[in-house]
Amino acid sequence: MSAATVLAPRRATRPRVPVALAAGTAIVAAWVVVALFWPHLAPYDPELQDPLHRFAAPGAGHWLGTDQFGRDTFSRMLAGARPVLLVAPPATALAVVAGTLVGLVAGSRGGLADEIVMRVLDALVVFPAIIAAVLFVALAGRSVTVLVLVIAGSFVPIVARSVRAATLVERERSYVEAARLRGEPSWSLMVREIFPNVVTTVLVEATSRFGDAIFAAATLSFLGLGQPPGSPDWGASVSDNRLWLQLAPWTVLAPALAIASLVVGVALAADSLRGRWEAS
Amino acid sequence: MTTAGNGGGVEGPAAGNGGTAGLSVEGLSVAYRTGRGAATAVDGVSFHVAPGETYGIVGESGCGKTTLSRALGRHLPRNGAVTGGRVRVDGVEVLDLAPADLRSWRAASLAVVHQDAGGSLDPTMRVGAQLAEIFRLRGLSRAAARAEVPRLLARVRLPDPVSIARRYPHQLSGGQQQRVVIAAALTARPRLLVLDEPTTGLDATVEREILDLIWGLRSEIGAAVVLISHDLGLVGRLCDRVGVLYAGRMAEEGPARDVLTRPRHPYTAALLAAVPRLGESRHARALTAIPGHPPVPGEQVTGCPFAPRCAFADDLCAESAPLPEAAGAEHEVRCHHVDRLPDRPVPVDVAAPSRTGPGTPVDVAAPSLAEAGTPVDVAAPSLAEAGTPPGEAVPGGPLLEVRGLTRRYGRTTVVDDVDLTIGHGEVLGLVGESGSGKTTLARAVTGLGTRGPGTIRLDGQVLPAGVGRRDARARRRVQMVFQSPDASLNPSHTVRAILARALRSLRGSSSPQELGARAGLAAHLLDSRPGRLSGGQKQRVAIARAFAGDPGLVVCDEPVSALDVSVQAGVLRLLADRQRTSGTSYLFISHDLAVVGYLADRVAVMYRGQIVEEGPAGQVLHGPHHPYTASLVAASLARLGEPGGDPGTVPPGRSGATGCRFAARCPQRIDGLCDTEDPPVRTEGSGHTIRCHLGTGDLPRGTPGAATGAAPDPAKQKEDSPA
């Protein structure tokens, strides 16, 4: 508008250290490699029981010690990367695709359809996701498919709401009105005019939900609603081994720190990506 | 604080400190830290403002006005720093003050009024408490501070100060908010008053009230006043001296009258030539835009920074930066070719002298509304020329006919039973203050708004209210240019894609290149996305897009209000050119009377959802006209309070369900008639209708008060002294 907007010195954009992005991506990439190739990386078979070396402390033979059955904690930690990374990415993808579709259609259509969809989504958001997850896993039994569906389902309203909000903003801008004046059909308004400008929102949602999906997958398996007991899955391992917390804290710490490192890696990378996207 | 001893020196008149009284800026330079190193935003600026004097600083966006104003209060953003020079106020070296001293100096001697008054007030605190807080800072007790507040609010002429004090900022109108901010500036006796675009964004009539207030207070407090503005007319009327800032340097500096009527720097001259005068028509003069844009702070500049845009530039200008040269009494110019600029007044209606009557040089070049008949004579023949030939081509009647159009939002009627007619090839200007229903009316015509009663006919055929129900032909015929250049183009598409899309869906026969070229867009911009374009370039794309399908009517909703004057001129000229070559009709909306008057053949004035007056541009602006139109003209022309002309002094009347909507604010209200009975629509000359109870003889005409009244106008007072 006036002098203020142009001259007002561009505030030094927060120097989002590429360090965060690099570190986060490296951590995530490392775990992906582990999830894919753990059989070649693990020093022991994670299921191999060794009654003579139960609760062995971390040392030369077992870097991170052993558990109540004498299984190697380090190998189990490596093997535990796979279940989480089998659930979180498809759950995220599903939630983002479905949520974007719902949000985009509701937002760009408006009117009664939008009103109904949003009321339903509002009710779903209010409904505690954890209760839903508990209910549905109990209902459908434990399986990767159920976990993916439950996690995706609880994220759809979140994604849909933010995509819809972004869509509503774009819909009111005059370039969309100009397209309406030219008589562009509504699918063209949605796909050609609005969608390219809400892509940033979709990407931000995708990175945020990916972190949340890992969080949710780990928590559900800790609650005994994920993989069957005894699997090397991180959440389940923490849950199984917490009884021996006093005796062998490493059996709990190893999977716990594995989860922590993965989610922190995702969070760091996602945050710097968000900063970049939102700045551009 | 700790500066009790220092306080006397700070507050006392300057003489004791050996400095001069008032504001002295010497060689001030300010730079910002950026990703690409230091960027100089203000470069060696010097000027002096005596106590009681008003100094105006003008220039385009990005020339350093705001940075300069911030540096005066030593209030730069974190990445900005003063790199040289000094700022002295009544002998106090502001830049050398220790932090605690700076605070007490600010509290005692500085007052700043910013553009956005609403933003300058804490939204979560009652305004009374915010003012009381300042009194508390000055050492008053809680009770005393609270008692001072209503008195202070009364000083800025706010009615019912006690109730205002209890309100939150959002419960006040824009004008009231600005008064509160001015009140905050008056809690002390400031020695330096900085007004940074104090009225930008306010309606013309409110602007006038605020300026009137500032004018009154100026002499009362006797401070050095610095007014930053992009509005040359405003600066010309309010200021004693003017500095023209370009690329952070003072291009020209001198007495307001000299600088703005006989500019010696090509930049000043170009700025002045870009502004349409009130009453000037597009048929009389093509506006000249300044090509290009000012250098970005930090950009490497050798030679004169204006050289790339200057018509007089030569090798010398490109090589060496000009030094200040005297161009008259207290008048300095930084230009190598002061002599090349023709030494004649620039035809611009800026300063008051143009209104004092015939004989002064200004009036010869700049016929203004004050001279009865002139503008109408200029406009009338050209109107006939422009209006008829395209009209004859399609003999079937008017292009657009709106009848009984009503639009409501909830329970408020925004557009109330409006009739509107636009002929073929005609430009209809629509003016009115914000909230008058202009935009709603325009959107109803395009079919973008909400539905409601009334018929819209295009070439005699009824158009459905919603654009979705209109057929392809009707859609091709009605297009729109939107207000915000940033929102009107899809940021994800290139200019070429945007234009190609419009050509395809509007079945235009041209190519993106051709459309762009016709709108004055350089070919290399076609593959840019809107984010890389300037505001003016974006509006050119928007105009090109609107013309993709050979429209019959283009609705322009404030298309230049977000642009700098230099850019605005180019866009207005483009609109005028496209109209001339294509014979397209415009419904052109603006709050700026001069802009509407420049482009329009006929003008409709809207007030609270009704069209209160409509007729040929010259007649509407010149009168006899509706009292509301009169107040708009007065506010636009004479920005200072005139005796009896201040709408704020009209005793508020009742405004009920019936009666004239303007009755409550009308200075010529007939009690018992205007406030109870709807006014008749009467015809005043050919095609000129006015909705008013007053008889022809009683209607205001000419420029009320402004031209003849004795205004406390500095420029005018000095008019008597020989130039």
Add this chain to the structure above:
Amino acid sequence: MRRFLLRRLAAIPLTLLAVSVLIFTATELIPGDVARTILGREAGDAAVARLRAELGLDRPIMTRYFGWLRGFVTGQWGDSTLLRVPVRDLVLTRLGDSLILGALAFALLVPVALTLGLVAGVNHDRPADRIISVAGLTLGAIPEFVTGVILLVVFAVRLRWFPASAQAPDGASPLTRLGHLLLPALSLVLLCTGYVARHVRASTVNAVESPYAQAIELRGFTRGQVVRRHVLRNSTIPATSALGVQLQFLLGGLVAVELLYNYPGVGALLLRSAVEKDLPTLQATAMVLGVLYMLIVLAADLAYRLLDPRVRLGAGAS
């Protein structure tokens, strides 16, 4: 304001109705015969049929839904099929215990998050801000049971400062109880602090850089005065809605934390009744938690509306 309240209050029963349908159908669809589950594999078919009749499982689903709904509304929540005690007493007692833990976590969360957010916002783009922002971001990403386990290992196993179980022995003093609750509360706080602090930081940056803060500083106030009198209020008001969201998270986190710290709260009850297919308990617990969630959202919205004069008094300028 009154209209807002009425509309929101009217929406609650409708949402709850939808939630009840959801819960009821979900629990009804649980595979396997509930009666069989309760009695075990060895029970005879006759006994199972008798129990089905006793539980009303042989009636049509709509009849059962409305019967259940009527029962829930009138406080007849039935008996737990697992523990053989009245569900209402069970759920409400557990809810009480959970609320104590939640309240402690909330009481810790608010001052910590507000302080960190303010400090980060006032010093934005400086080291303090970077540290707080990155710490909040990373801690908020880690599931509460992970931080809980780490806290346990450090403070209960290694340092032995706090007990490993959240449940204090009967008859313990309030202070001892508090000591038992501190670690679980802390893991919830660590989960939520980052998010709330982020919001407070963002609104603080807005307030600090706002034209009014600058205008006030230009009137000769110190930075501290501006922050105390103006920034504080303007940055905490928007944070109330963030707090509402986090309270929901906090409640959700109870499930994992209660399991980890062996705390007999409503979260643990929900999990156990789902796993053991204790339908009356599961339905009642889910409904109670649903109601609680909704009240929290409403309270947060209400608080925001009461605190912000722009919303409270409407946006209409005169």
